Amino acid sequence: MQATLRIRRFNPETDKKPWWGEYTLENVHRTDTVLDLLHRIKWEQDGTLTLRRSCAHGVCGSDAMRINGANALACKTLVSRLGVKGNEIKIQVEPILGLPVEKDLIVDMEPFFDHYRAVLPYFITDQPVPADGRERLQSQVDRERFDDTTKCILCAACTSSCPSFWADDRYIGPAAIVQAHRFVFDSRDEGMNERLDVLADTFGVWKCRTIFNCTNACPRDIQVTEAIAEVKQAITSGKV
Amino acid sequence: MAAITEKTSDRMTVRRVQIEGNRERYAWLFMRLSGVAMLVLAVGHMVIQHVLNSSTNLTLQFVAVQWSSWGWKAYDIFLLWMAIPHGIRGLFNILSDYVHNPGLKRTIGILLTLFVVATVIWATIAISLFDSAMIP
Numbered sequence A: 001m002q003a004t005l006r007i008r009r010f011n012p013e014t015d016k017k018p019w020w021g022e023y024t025l026e027n028v029h030r031t032d033t034v035l036d037l038l039h040r041i042k043w044e045q046d047g048t049l050t051l052r053r054s055c056a057h058g059v060c061g062s063d064a065m066r067i068n069g070a071n072a073l074a075c076k077t078l079v080s081r082l083g084v085k086g087n088e089i090k091i092q093v094e095p096i097l098g099l100p101v102e103k104d105l106i107v108d109m110e111p112f113f114d115h116y117r118a119v120l121p122y123f124i125t126d127q128p129v130p131a132d133g134r135e136r137l138q139s140q141v142d143r144e145r146f147d148d149t150t151k152c153i154l155c156a157a158c159t160s161s162c163p164s165f166w167a168d169d170r171y172i173g174p175a176a177i178v179q180a181h182r183f184v185f186d187s188r189d190e191g192m193n194e195r196l197d198v199l200a201d202t203f204g205v206w207k208c209r210t211i212f213n214c215t216n217a218c219p220r221d222i223q224v225t226e227a228i229a230e231v232k233q234a235i236t237s238g239k240v
Numbered sequence B: 001m002a003a004i005t006e007k008t009s010d011r012m013t014v015r016r017v018q019i020e021g022n023r024e025r026y027a028w029l030f031m032r033l034s035g036v037a038m039l040v041l042a043v044g045h046m047v048i049q050h051v052l053n054s055s056t057n058l059t060l061q062f063v064a065v066q067w068s069s070w071g072w073k074a075y076d077i078f079l080l081w082m083a084i085p086h087g088i089r090g091l092f093n094i095l096s097d098y099v100h101n102p103g104l105k106r107t108i109g110i111l112l113t114l115f116v117v118a119t120v121i122w123a124t125i126a127i128s129l130f131d132s133a134m135i136p
């Protein structure tokens, strides 16, 4: 089939404003991913097209972008899912919103990682290493509580789909809350007070308006809004 | 393989945390609680005024009959206490997403708070003092 891609382009060295580039590809298959098509454009038509990707298999989280208006990983989005009409498909690709564009589809992720670092996303404990020097065990019930949020790959699809974050980038954002949730609800971790202090701040969880864009955007199917709700509840009830 | 087949405790570990309260947190809690209260109160109000009674004959006399009982007065006052702060806080939330200047945000907050306090007090007095006997 034939695919027409409309891609938001911007080169800070030559362009004053972003512009739309149009590219046509032949012999596109329903099973191709959007990343495959972007590769073909870069390799066959315009080598200056700039994007970030690494694993190409939905693991590394480097290629989140706005595809037909919705955030997704280009490597996980099949052409067949984007509304093929007859023997044609039209696809629009833009960088994710809310973060400064560096070039074409690449945004500056530093503000996003600043929020990530703010929640102390690492294991904190004063307990000594277990006598056998091996892992710190916990029950299956306790492990289950944060299972969902261990799946995050920090792709920023959630945070950059959030209208609260678009409006005010001081909001810590869903991804940082998901990462905090992973440790706050881990019975072996002892850093919950510090983390919840950050999240209980004005630009923490209260900026969440339960819009659910994050849950829709997450390529790992994490129940992001639910995780945020659990954190809000932990703060109000004083129990984790 | 003992570690894998072993059955662990079914009891979930619950721990206490001490997080300092701030205005955002109490406002959020108020929004949830007033939301639930209004689910009952506002829907009840709608049903009584517009479904069980036709809104075309919503006259002063109708209100006078209703407000001759303290129960209904209390119902309406309580609904008001929930609805006005809830609505204005919602407005403030939306504004504070876009107003980033702390001084301006504070001023808007103070003005809206004054509005809520004045409206709630004024309406409470008006409903409490309403005398059905005065309506012909």
Ligand code: SF4
Pocket: A061, A151, A152, A153, A154, A155, A156, A157, A158, A159, A174, A175, A178, A217, A218, A219, A220, A221, A222, A224
């Ligand atoms: S929660 Fe999902 S959408 Fe958000 S950063 Fe993690 S993997 Fe990406």
Ligand code: FES
Pocket: A053, A054, A055, A056, A057, A058, A059, A060, A061, A062, A063, A073, A074, A075, A076
């Ligand atoms: S390239 Fe690694 S997640 Fe898409």
